[in-house]
Amino acid sequence: MKERSIEDIQGAKMRGMDSLYPPYPKVSVAVASCGIAAGAEDVLSVLTKRFEGTDVKVGKVGCIGICQREPLAHVQIPGCPRLIFADLDEDSAGVLADALIEGNVPSGLALCKLPEHRKNGASRIAGNGAISRIPDWRELDFFKKQTPVVMRNCGIVDPENIEEYIACGGYFSLHKCLKEMTPDSVIETVVNSGLRGRGGAGFVTGRKWGFARASQGERKYVVCNADEGDPGAYMDRNVLESDPHSVIEGMIIGGYAIGACQGIFYVRHEYPLAVKRIERALNQARKYGLLGKDIFGSAFRFDITIVMGAGAFVCGEETALIASIEDRIGEPRPRPPFPTDNGVRGCPTCINNVETWANIPRIIEKGSDWFAKMGTEESKGTKVFSLVGDINTTGLIEVEMGTTLGEIVYDIGGGPPPGTQIKAVQTGGPSGGAITKDHFDAPVDYGTLTRLGSIMGSGGIVVLGDTTCMVDLVKYFLEFIQDESCGKCVPCREGIPRMLEIVTAITEGKGKEEDLGTLKDLANMVKNSSLCGLGQTAPNLTLCSLRNCREEYEVHIRRHQCPAGVCRALIRLHIDEEKCAGCGRCAKVCPAQAISGEKKQPHTIDQALCIQCGACFEECKFGAVVKE
Secondary structure, eight states: OOOOSHHHHHHHHHHHHHHHSOSSOEEEEEOSHHHHHHTHHHHHHHHHHHTTTSSOEEEEEOOOSOGGGOSOEEEEOTTSOEEEEOSOOHHHHHHHHHHHHTTOOOGGGEEEEESOOOOOSOOSOOOHHHHHTSOBGGGSHHHHTOOOSTTSSTTTSOTTOHHHHHHTTTTHHHHHHHHHOOHHHHHHHHHHHTOBOTTSSOOBHHHHHHHHHHSOOSOOEEEEEEOOOSTTOOHHHHHHHHOHHHHHHHHHHHHHHHTOOEEEEEEETTOHHHHHHHHHHHHHHHHTTSSBSSGGGSSOOBEEEEEEEOOOGGGGSHHHHHHHHTTSOOOOOOSSSOTTTSOGGGSOEEEEEHHHHHHHHHHHHHOHHHHHTSBOSSSBSEEEEEEEESSSSOEEEEEETTOBHHIIIIIITOOSOTTOOEEEEEESGGGSEEEEGGGTTSBOSHHHHHHTTOOOTTSEEEEEETTOOHHHHHHHHHHHHHHHOOOOSHHHHHHHHHHHHHHHHHHTTOOOHHHHHHHHHHHHHHHHHOSSHHHHHTTHHHHHHHHHSHHHHHHHHHTOOOTTSOOGGGOOEEEOTTTOOOOOHHHHHOTTOOEEOOTTSOOEEOTTTOOOOOHHHHHOSSSOEEEO
16 A cells, blocks of 8 residues: 555544554553563463454553553553553453453442543443542653654554554654755754754764765665664664654654655664564554655655674764774764764764654644753753662653652652662763762753753663662663773773772772772773773763762772662671571572571571672561571
């Protein structure tokens, strides 16, 4: 089927509306990676079997962001709001199915309701009373301060159904660009919106497009950088799994704007579900005439291919990514020339990440002023973050730029688990820094985070509780960066291992006062001398922690203690005889067989054998194992 006109797309939109809001009950399970890991496929299997032979249809959606409450199921009853049921398993899925078959709504299993609905016939399910007791999604703290733009369709549409995307306005922005706008006016709209690249450095997107358009070349490329490598970050993966067409449409618009006829998805191979859904979405777009020749009857032609990366962190850097696309070793090269002049196969190339491309259709639809009104003076629009770590509610959130760290951590994330406190947040992945709670009133935007010694990065926020040792955290990320460094330039190749040696010695009680000065000098040398962004930002966490958490380093060095009780060489475990019940649980989990004692009698730890792994501390239910 080739959709060559707006009338054809309108027809697809109506079919998509009928799929989104059917005249019969429909239950859709959230089947993205987070849901699958929590058991969504088992829930889907139960619901599919239970609804066989009934008027209830079963489908799929992506992730709406509240990953901690997966598996989720969305229930649509004609004429009613969409209902979201959380924390499902095979048993509760059966309870949900039985209730719906009987014509009831089990409100006790419901998380919230979405207000959007379409009166598409009446239903035999009389759930009005139960539905009224289910809170609106905006009443939940997790959603209250969010503004979905990039995630507008995530968890709403079936990611494998192009017509549902079209029903939500998909590909109408592309039609508007091809029929009503010139490439220059498209670029002007993106410039005026203030959109900055969401992949790291935050370069102004429209300016990059302008450079690529002005570059001379018979062939040009647009590239989607989906090589999301930060530990704890999974924003891009979720968009690709939940709403791939928004990214595809953005890339096609970008291709039209800069004069490219070829696009490339660069996706890490660890994202098999994302790759599967991108491939399906591309095939659907070709079938509907949205990729290929004469798109919407214009002279514009454009297609997209997929290149799978091997998971090297350095390939998130543009020039290393280009080398990988060209089947060369993923190493960065000096710039200039910049990719907009000399990129893939020597041709002008415009590279943006998943979130950046997903913003484009909405900006074209709503206009640059609409987007620019959100955010701060230097950072417009919204930002998607993965919120993980020592916090009550983890998941994906999308907030306006300028939302404070405190609002994100306490209002949206619900603060720390009971009995714990939050020490800091780490933003920007291995290239970012740690921001202590003294600065939680700071607005989240590119400039503010940089001034605090961190970066926006791709959008990972890791909440650090009082059981986190900052010195050990620096050690972890230095180990990660050392492993991921390509080794091409001397500052990164030699400087990072030397920094790691110093930090490791401090965690082992072998540090000296003068090490802190040496560590700072080394970090600044690596930061100022490395070839690419990985090396230039690698010391951020070290420098930030030295400035904001210096006392933790000093306690490790002067007292040979780890206040958080993490660094094994600096802790000692013993058993309080008065609290020990003699249950033997600690002895069973001890890998070194260092714990002994008779049943129902106080146990002891042989310090010569103890490896300070902490297994006994975690296992004891009586608080008898003491960590010093």
